[in-house]
Amino acid sequence: MTRIEQFGWRGAVEPGLGRVVSAHGDYYHLVCNEQLTGEILARKKKSAFRDATPPMTGDFVRFLHNKSGESLVLEVLPRFSHFERKDPGARRSSQTLAVNFDALFIMMSLNENFSLPRLERYLALAEDIGKAKAVVLLTKSDLASAAAIPTPAALSCRVLRVSSVTGEGMDAVREYVAPASTVALVGSSGVGKSTLLNFLAGEEIAATQEVQEWSGKGRHTTTSRELVMLPCGAMVLDTPGIREVGRIGEVELLQAKGESSHRWRNKS
Ligand SMILES: Nc1nc2c(ncn2[C@@H]2O[C@H](COP(=O)(O)OP(=O)(O)OP(=O)(O)O)[C@@H](O)[C@H]2O)c(=O)[nH]1
Ligand SMILES: [Mg+2]
Structure with a gap:
């Protein structure tokens, strides 16, 4: 090869x-x-x-x-897979977040930031990703109370509970981590994308940072996309945290209802 x-x-x-x-x-x-x-x-x-x-x-x-x-x-060259978010406020109508991945890990942490509607918005966007599988990773399972765990059956793709602290779920994660294949990590800032990359690499490749205690939100530690080759021959595409996902109209509606105070910001 x-x-x-x-x-x-x-x-x-x-x-x-x-x-x-x-x-x-x-x-x-x-x-x-x-x-x-x-x-x-x-x-x-x-x-x-x-x-x-x-x-x-x-x-x-x-x-x-x-x-x-x-x-x-x-x-x-033509992309065999791509993940885009719709961007209602910006010049462009959408923003491409990841390309040419075999598996898309949609990551959300099992803490107070867990939101089933947001997860469903991610999954709606992931319906049209091309030749790749979308998998939901519910991260930080070591912090989760039983009540916080949603019913996987309600979601349209495979759902894995994972922890980079205890290693829970990592055998299932490794099924997607094969030589010459690419796994893309997407999700809000602080959900543990770079920590997962480091866990899979077995060393500190990417910087990670503690989530702000007072808000539970991340700090956008990763600021640019990075394609990293792991020792096992698989690649991980680490991405900066996404502030919000949605389809045009949908987010504006949520904002109008006061369900989200986030403002759209173009972060690439
Ligand atoms: N308890 C626990 N903490 C975790 C786990 N995974 C990550 N963390 C912590 O969560 C914080 C944020 O992790 P990051 O890996 O930097 O998050 P990120 O998704 O890369 O964030 P951005 O780069 O800002 O998009 C760090 O303090 C990690 O140590 C986990 O499985 N369990
Ligand atoms: Mg990061």
């Missing part, structure tokens, strides 16, 4: 194929079969993206390798 295939590429292997592991403005850190290191920093070719969707972490791209100068990203 070549390096790009280890990173999940399933098509014909050609020169100039890369996968974005992190994005930094117009620059993209790519893994690829080129260079001894198998890594390249390439810049987005502006004229190629005037009318096209720019690359993001997790994308497979075609790039022009320049051994003596700047390599250029030319094209984003």
